Amino acid sequence: MDCMTTELLGKSMIGWSRSEGSEVFAHAVQPGSGAQLEPAYVCATDEEVERALSLASFAFGDYSQRSGKERASFLRAIADGIEMVIEDIVARGQLETALPEPRLRGESGRTTGQLRMFADLIEEGSWVDARIEHAQPDRQPLPKPDLRSMQRPLGPVAVFCAANFPLAYSVAGGDTASALAAGCPVTVIAHEAHPGCAEIIGHVVQKVAQQCGMPEGVFSLLYGGGPKVGQAVVRHPIIQAVGFTGSRAGGSALMEIAARREQPIPVFAEMSSINPVIFLKGALARGEKALVEAFFVSLTLGVGQFCTNPGLVFLEEGSGDAFLTMLKDLVEASSAGLMLHAGICENYKKTTEATAAANGVEILAACKTHVGADEAAPVVFQVDIEDFIANPNLQAEMFGPATLVVRGSIEKIHEAVTRLEGQLTASIHGTDEELAANADLVAALQGRAGRLICNGFPTGVEVCSSMVHGGPFPATSDGRTTSVGPLAILRFTRPVAWQGFPNAVLPAELQEGNPLGIQRYEV
């Protein structure tokens, strides 16, 4: 692909075409200034949604039969294409999302890294979990048939762009990459907070899909001025699974729509987590200053706009005074930060106000500097552990740089942990002796979260084979999956068995002699 400067047209991508659009428009708005950014984004019409999904349905028959190597080339071409438009992304991304340039460059790197990780996975091919059991015609009392199984793609998938990851969990982010890798056409619903980033990346995917000889409909990008287009897509019988990263309300709404369809489908929604961090006494005794500084960085990173932000801290009774004094100093001296968009900022104000008003809650520390439009100020609340246990509303996520400190005995902390909703992460700081002595507490944390962190902080999600970015509801809609790492591909596949087929009709992965040379279970 040539190096390009993307001209923004403000229109959905329906297969290889641009939409005409409806009469409904939505502009991106610059956080802080409130300025409307050009162009106006035209919402897709009902007919355009229908056409995009119809194309996806046709594309599935072809695309799902492409070899892992072909799909891998496609994913790599997308990654290469993104690198060619990096300056466009950085320029537009700063305007639309207020994310700083280094973050946008870093997130681009993560996005291309994910695409190439899935490309490697499917090019190598063993991920399909091929299982071959040869016939035993002489078995008594009944012959055993020849049976072979492997993972196959579900069908067309809908992916919703995430407000807080305009690149890594949006148009060509982790959900799209894993669904395309699995063999599923993807229809992306753009997020109104960063339609320009969506268009730049969407244009790359649309162009390279054609250049790689992929079928029309393997990718479409839809703009909608509210939930209407997205909900219509999830409701549509052609769609077979949904990827979503966003709010609990948004994810729950999609789960409900999906469950009420004539054919219910899986929704993989990553929604809401307060990521508890427990500090045992011994950990604090090793040096509270380093701990509090690292905690403060984790709390305020990206203006707290990470799903792994530490929104809940447990301290042991009779410890942590110095920790809290230092935290107070850091927070009071901190600056407010511009959030991704006005809606997120309003929600931050609403949720922090609700916490402040809850029974027994005090403000331990609040940022003292001026708070401008669309800015969030770091804040630390404190509450007695009995009040925390008694009030499940204190588990509501405050998406931003806010946290709630709870002090109590180990027994009470254990009780509070068992009553926590599902979490993406749970962290515990302690000496080796303390951890061994509190194995029950670690087990309780394991029961509530997808990832346990020892003497570390939850922000920073490594993209690797052993990562689990998931967890019981409401952290995700289905804690049996991860949205980060190669296992994310299994969200969009199902096992299929072939019984008694002649070799030539079998998929290459299951043929005699293992022509693809993949790892297989074979007896």
Add this chain to the structure above:
Amino acid sequence: MDCMTTELLGKSMIGWSRSEGSEVFAHAVQPGSGAQLEPAYVCATDEEVERALSLASFAFGDYSQRSGKERASFLRAIADGIEMVIEDIVARGQLETALPEPRLRGESGRTTGQLRMFADLIEEGSWVDARIEHAQPDRQPLPKPDLRSMQRPLGPVAVFCAANFPLAYSVAGGDTASALAAGCPVTVIAHEAHPGCAEIIGHVVQKVAQQCGMPEGVFSLLYGGGPKVGQAVVRHPIIQAVGFTGSRAGGSALMEIAARREQPIPVFAEMSSINPVIFLKGALARGEKALVEAFFVSLTLGVGQFCTNPGLVFLEEGSGDAFLTMLKDLVEASSAGLMLHAGICENYKKTTEATAAANGVEILAACKTHVGADEAAPVVFQVDIEDFIANPNLQAEMFGPATLVVRGSIEKIHEAVTRLEGQLTASIHGTDEELAANADLVAALQGRAGRLICNGFPTGVEVCSSMVHGGPFPATSDGRTTSVGPLAILRFTRPVAWQGFPNAVLPAELQEGNPLGIQRYEV
């Protein structure tokens, strides 16, 4: 365990105790005679349901930490125990279900075989998919943490007994075996059609759980005189997943309850499938007699009461006349058979009458012998392919020995296949040349089913590593899983990652030096 003759008490098992029960009773009824069988089964009270689940919750903390070897011993002891009460099962099973003795003995063997298969799986231990990635403290720009992940149990599971598998998909059947293997306590809801079989097996599980030193609550068995008890269990916040085999209406009701919970949970329901069988011309030309005889056996096996019963046949235009003539002769000379219970028989009458009344449907052949109480008579319907395509109601399952024959061109058959609902199985008969020439049709079948069968019939589900007994809705609630074979264990687990933990605190599966000697991904 000593050899025993089980005394039937008619009461739920709540942990190690027997319930007192409510004032609601339900008797098993002998199919055919309609005779009430003793004892009366007393329904569990709300308090008893609460106590069973509360015990399950406590048991989870302990049971989920037991080693694979300990859980394997427990499963093997259950299998051994079932073998000791086999005569009781055979005697009671014949009375309650009208299933013949050889079937009950065979199903017992399958049940104990499944228990031992899961025991082998968890004793060996590699199923947990352990992934170890060592820290890279010097990595640039950021150090990589030590990350390790494996599958862990979800929590207490509810299992519903299946009407048509009183042993292999009931109290200690595949769902229970896989959930217990995963580390999940199981609360079983008995089926009203065979409460005595449930009690005999439940007594075995209760007794060996104690003998094996398992925690109280690892198993409970609840009787209910209708859907109330089962629905209360699925609604209860302690339950984390559901296993069900039964009707589409029953499974859909549980899916709805599970989706509406404050914390939605996965339901693994195996519900409804008509298992299409396509006969290409060449296959018929090779010998219609053998084919029609094998088809007739598959259709009438167990009075058609298998989820894999072939309820839909496609024949190519201009072929199949001799096949249909022979089928007609076989069906007309066949006998009616006693069904599992009166409710299933009523449903068979209702669904076959609905098919008979549908536009364009004719009765090709019907059993001519006397049809007694609770008996089902084999019947073959025929309909024009255009009428079939136009009427989705013709895809409704007729649970019993009924099938619908549809003739059309390959193109029309292909079109009909793409419009089919999700299926457990799809079969195609053809010569190697025909199969190669109809790769698109095979691909279309693959899109609709969990298992494809070539030149064979769907009944007879091999329990092995490459079996997929699943399929898109409504065949199952979640086509991404299988309820048969070792992969069924993954329905009841979720991945969990440990980041930066000292070795001694890690589960043995993830410790340095691989103390369990399991297969691991390690970098």
